[in-house]
Amino acid sequence: MVDIAIIGASGYTGGELLRILSRHDEAEIKIATSDRFADKPIYFVHGNLRGILNLKFEKFNIDRVIKHCDFVFFATPNGIAMRYVKQLLEVGIKVVDLSADFRFKDKSIYEKIYGIKHEAKDVDAPYGLTELNRKEIRNASIVANPGCYPTSIIPSIVPIIDIIDLERIVVDSKSGVSGAGASPKDVTHFPFINEDIIAYKIIGHRHVAEIEQELKKYTHQRVLINFTPHMIPVTRGILSTIHVFLKKEISEEEVRKRFLKCYENEKFIRILNIGEVPILNNIRGSNYLDIGGFLIDHERRRLVIIAAIDNLIKGASGQAVQNMNVMLNIKEEKGLDLIGQSP
Numbered sequence: 171m172v173d174i175a176i177i178g179a180s181g182y183t184g185g186e187l188l189r190i191l192s193r194h195d196e197a198e199i200k201i202a203t204s205d206r207f208a209d210k211p212i213y214f215v216h217g218n219l220r221g222i223l224n225l226k227f228e229k230f231n232i233d234r235v236i237k238h239c240d241f242v243f244f245a246t247p248n249g250i251a252m253r254y255v256k257q258l259l260e261v262g263i264k265v266v267d268l269s270a271d272f273r274f275k276d277k278s279i280y281e282k283i284y285g286i287k288h289e290a291k292d293v294d295a296p297y298g299l300t301e302l303n304r305k306e307i308r309n310a311s312i313v314a315n316p317g318c319y320p321t322s323i324i325p326s327i328v329p330i331i332d333i334i335d336l337e338r339i340v341v342d343s344k345s346g347v348s349g350a351g352a353s354p355k356d357v358t359h360f361p362f363i364n365e366d367i368i369a370y371k372i373i374g375h376r377h378v379a380e381i382e383q384e385l386k387k388y389t390h391q392r393v394l395i396n397f398t399p400h401m402i403p404v405t406r407g408i409l410s411t412i413h414v415f416l417k418k419e420i421s422e423e424e425v426r427k428r429f430l431k432c433y434e435n436e437k438f439i440r441i442l443n444i445g446e447v448p449i450l451n452n453i454r455g456s457n458y459l460d461i462g463g464f465l466i467d468h469e470r471r472r473l474v475i476i477a478a479i480d481n482l483i484k485g486a487s488g489q490a491v492q493n494m495n496v497m498l499n500i501k502e503e504k505g506l507d508l509i510g511q512s513p
C-alpha cells in the first residue's frame with residue numbers, strides 16, 4: 171500500500187485525484203491539503219465524496235508529509251512544487267507535479283514563459299505523457315505531468331511527424347471551463363460564457379512551447395505550432411482540431427494505420443475510424459484520449475486529425491495516477507477503469 175499526500179486537494183485536479191485514488195486499492199490517501207478549508211471534511215468542498223472518503227483537509231506542512239507519506243501529488247499553481255521537491259526526493263518520496271514547474275528541460279524557458287524564478291533548476295523530470303515516455307517514467311522519482319492541451323495534441327502528431335510540414339501545424343482547441351481551475355474568473359462566469367465561445371491567448375499561449383519542445387524530440391528540425399485555444403460553455407473536456415500539411419502523398423488508410431501501429435497496445439488511446447470524429451460525451455469522466463478524423467483534402471495536402479480528452483482526467487489527474495502506477499510498478503490501469511459519461 172502506498173501512502174499518498176495531495177497538495178492542493180481543494181481544487182479541481184485535487185478533487186479528481188481524491189475521487190480516483192479513493193477507488194485505488196493499492197493507494198491510501200493520508201494527507202489532503204488546503205489552507206482555506208483546513209479542518210473541514212473533504213465533502214465540505216467535494217460533495218461527491220461524502221460517505222466515500224473519511225478525511226479532513228489539513229494545512230500544508232512539509233514535515234507531516236515527509237513523516238506520513240511515500241508519494242506526493244502537487245495539484246497546485248505554478249511555482250509551488252519547485253520549493254519542496256528536493257526535500258521530498260532526498261528522503262526517497264516520489265512526486266508527480268501537475269503544474270508546469272518541471273515540464274521544461276531548459277528552466278530558463280519556464281522562467282520566461284511563466285515569469286517565475288525557478289528554485290530547483292537541477293531537478294530533471296521526464297515529461298509525463300505516459301504512452302510516449304513510459305520507459306523514463308518507470309525509472310523516475312519525479313514526473314512532470316503534461317498540460318491538458320498538449321496531452322490532446324502531442325500524441326495526435328507524433329505518428330505522422332516525419333511526413334508533415336513542421337513549420338505549418340495549425341491547432342484549434344476548445345476547452346471546458348474547469349480548465350481554468352476552481353477559483354471564479356470573469357471568463358468562467360456563467361452569463362459570460364453561457365451560449366458563447368471565447369477565443370483567448372490567440373498568440374503565445376503557454377502550452378505552445380511545451381508542445382514544440384516535446385515534438386522536437388522526434389525530429390531534428392524546428393517545429394512551429396500555430397495554436398488558438400477557445401473556452402466553451404461545458405464543464406469539462408477538450409476537443410483539438412489539428413491541421414497538418416503533407417510533404418508526400420499518403421492515403422487516409424495509411425495515416426490511420428500509422429496511429430494504430432503507434433498505439434496498438436495502449437489501453438487509454440483509442441483510434442477511431444476514418445471520418446469518425448471524437449466527441450466529448452464519449453471521453454468525459456474517463457482517462458481516454460480519442461483520436462479520429464484522418465481526413466485528407468488532397469488539393470491542399472491538408473490532413474485533419476481531431477482529438478478529445480477530459481481535461482481533468484487524461485489531461486491532469488487520471489494521467490497523474492497512470493504515471494504513479496508506472497513509477498511504482500503497479501498495474502497501469504489501476505484506479506482508472508472509468509468509462510465516458512455519454513450523454
Ligand SMILES: NC(=O)c1ccc[n+]([C@@H]2O[C@H](COP(=O)([O-])OP(=O)(O)OC[C@H]3O[C@@H](n4cnc5c(N)ncnc54)[C@H](OP(=O)(O)O)[C@@H]3O)[C@@H](O)[C@H]2O)c1
Binds near residue numbers: 182203246318
Ligand atoms: N484544471 C485543469 O484542467 C488542469 C489540467 C492540467 C493541469 N492543471 C494544473 O494543475 C494545477 C492545479 O490546477 P487546478 O485547476 O486544480 O487549480 P485550482 O482548482 O485553482 O486548485 C488549486 C489548489 O492549490 C492550492 N494552493 C494554492 N496556492 C497554494 C500554495 N501556495 N501552497 C499550497 N497549496 C496551494 C489551493 O488550495 P487552497 O484551498 O488552500 O486555496 C487549491 O487546492 C495547476 O498548476 C494547473 O495548471 C490543471
